[in-house]
Amino acid sequence: xxxxxxxxxxxSLAQYEKKEGVKDLRINRxxxxxxxxxxxxxxxxxxxxxxxxxxxxxxxxxxxNVISMMRKGTIAVPAILILFCFGILFxxxxxxxxxxxxxxxxxxxxxxxxxxxxxxxxLEVYEEEENEDKSPKIxxxxxxxxxxxxx
Amino acid sequence: xxxxxxxxxxxxxxxxxxxxxxxxxxxxxxxxxIFYVINSLFGYSKILSQPFSTLILAxxxxxxxxxxxxxxxxxxxxxxxxxxxxxxxxxxxxxxxxYYLLYQRMFPEMRYLFFMTxxxxxxxxxxxxxxFVGSFIGITGIPAIVMGTxxxxxxxxxxxxxVQVNNGSFGSQLYNFVLQGTIENKQLIIYILCFIFVAAxxxxxxxxxxxxxxxxxxFIGGIAYVTIVLVGGFFTGNRVDIGGELIIAxxxxxxxxxxxxxxxxxDYSRQETLEFEDEDYYYYVKAIPKSRVNEEEINITKINPAxxxxxxxxxxxx
Numbered sequence: 001x002x003x004x005x006x007x008x009x010x011x012s013l014a015q016y017e018k019k020e021g022v023k024d025l026r027i028n029r030x031x032x033x034x035x036x037x038x039x040x041x042x043x044x045x046x047x048x049x050x051x052x053x054x055x056x057x058x059x060x061x062x063x064x065n066v067i068s069m070m071r072k073g074t075i076a077v078p079a080i081l082i083l084f085c086f087g088i089l090f091x092x093x094x095x096x097x098x099x100x101x102x103x104x105x106x107x108x109x110x111x112x113x114x115x116x117x118x119x120x121x122x123l124e125v126y127e128e129e130e131n132e133d134k135s136p137k138i139x140x141x142x143x144x145x146x147x148x149x150x151x
Numbered sequence: 152x153x154x155x156x157x158x159x160x161x162x163x164x165x166x167x168x169x170x171x172x173x174x175x176x177x178x179x180x181x182x183x184x185i186f187y188v189i190n191s192l193f194g195y196s197k198i199l200s201q202p203f204s205t206l207i208l209a210x211x212x213x214x215x216x217x218x219x220x221x222x223x224x225x226x227x228x229x230x231x232x233x234x235x236x237x238x239x240x241x242x243x244x245x246x247x248x249x250y251y252l253l254y255q256r257m258f259p260e261m262r263y264l265f266f267m268t269x270x271x272x273x274x275x276x277x278x279x280x281x282x283f284v285g286s287f288i289g290i291t292g293i294p295a296i297v298m299g300t301x302x303x304x305x306x307x308x309x310x311x312x313x314v315q316v317n318n319g320s321f322g323s324q325l326y327n328f329v330l331q332g333t334i335e336n337k338q339l340i341i342y343i344l345c346f347i348f349v350a351a352x353x354x355x356x357x358x359x360x361x362x363x364x365x366x367x368x369x370f371i372g373g374i375a376y377v378t379i380v381l382v383g384g385f386f387t388g389n390r391v392d393i394g395g396e397l398i399i400a401x402x403x404x405x406x407x408x409x410x411x412x413x414x415x416x417x418d419y420s421r422q423e424t425l426e427f428e429d430e431d432y433y434y435y436v437k438a439i440p441k442s443r444v445n446e447e448e449i450n451i452t453k454i455n456p457a458x459x460x461x462x463x464x465x466x467x468x469x
Contacts (some may be wrong), residue, residue, distance in 0.1 A: 043257075050252040053245050061330055097257070 198427020
């Protein structure tokens with residue numbers, strides 16, 4: 001027989017698994033510090049690649065100025081300036097990423113706890129169903145002399 | 152006001168009950184707008200700039216998640232640009248790569264803002280962009296609209312470069328002209344500064360939690376937008392149509408206020424201020440109820456008197 005309670009729990013579990021659950025369960029594989037470290041590392045790599053691309057564009061479009069500066073030996077000034085700006089940007093990004101990652105991890109844990117509670121409820125429903133008396137019932141029978149036999 | 156609230160409730164109810172149709176239809180219409188604007192700004196590929204291509208692409212978007220639509224839009228732009236010059240297409244690809252690495256990767260939900268910006272620029276509803284971001288997104292949405300503005304000015308610069316190439320009056324390399332022209336564009340600088348200021352101003356006013364702050368902030372943001380664009384145009388020597396900008400701001404304020412109305416309406420006249428405490432904190436709580444009108448509250452009875460076939464009278468029931 002269909003249990004309405006079970007269906008409700010299973011629907012909410014499926015909805016969660018399909019939406020936020022995908023990300024949350026992935027986050028749940030790491031400890032908080034590992035997750036934050038991994039996110040910070042990703043941002044660091046992304047920033048370095050972005051810097052390289054940006055430097056490439058600047059060099060290509062200002063190739064004449066770059067060559068003349070290299071000849072004069074004044075290339076160090078803009079290079080230091082770019083690296084300084086990159087350093088500040090890197091620091092801000094890492095700070096922001098760390099706090100965002102921590103926040104995201106904590107939020108995911110709250111949702112996962114709720115998800116686990118739902119799972120426990122579902123388990124309880126299954127246990128209740130298993131413990132129910134499922135032995136066959138025999139109906140009362142009335143004999144010809146009016147005597148009722150109730151087994 | 153009550154009637155407006157009833158219509159709002161009816162519309163929202165209709166949308167939620169028919170979401171299976173309205174959702175894809177909305178996606179299709181949004182796709183048509185985005186691809187129409189992309190094809191108008193970058194229409195260099197003859198096949199892709201045909202109206203049927205726009206409709207087909209918009210139709211494809213109905214079945215795709217927005218992340219894929221975003222990629223598709225960028226791909227279409229790169230194809231258009233590669234028809235003009237492969238260097239410009241590569242340049243666009245690199246710029247988008249940097250944008251992705253620095254911002255989009257961390258805020259993937261802001262993708263739609265990036266393409267929404269050129270669409271509103273195209274339809275001369277520029278002021279909607281910062282008002283929308285300030286009201287509904289917050290400061291995190293600013294880089295997306297800045298990049299969207301860059302995209303629009305970039306497209307205009309490519310257009311002027313192509314015109315010059317076709318006229319034979321072009322001397323230097325096209326990609327150099329496009330990048331220099333975009334970065335040094337005074338209009339771009341004014342719009343970026345204006346958008347940042349207006350969005351930040353709206354966020355600031357909303358955080359002050361004053362009564363009617365949501366609507367007040369939109370209005371103030373609209374005024375700030377007009378002021379900055381006019382003053383910026385004056386100092387940079389750009390020609391600015393004062394009447395046009397005022398109309399743009401007025402229409403934009405109206406559009407964002409309608410959006411706000413459909414998002415949430417609260418009844419400031421019934422607000423309550425509560426104070427209570429627990430072991431660790433003392434709480435000051437300001438609770439403002441949402442305005443809701445039940446359809447059943449107003450009962451309209453139509454009576455058609457006999458003999459007057461086309462005469463209708465409406466009576467409000469008790």
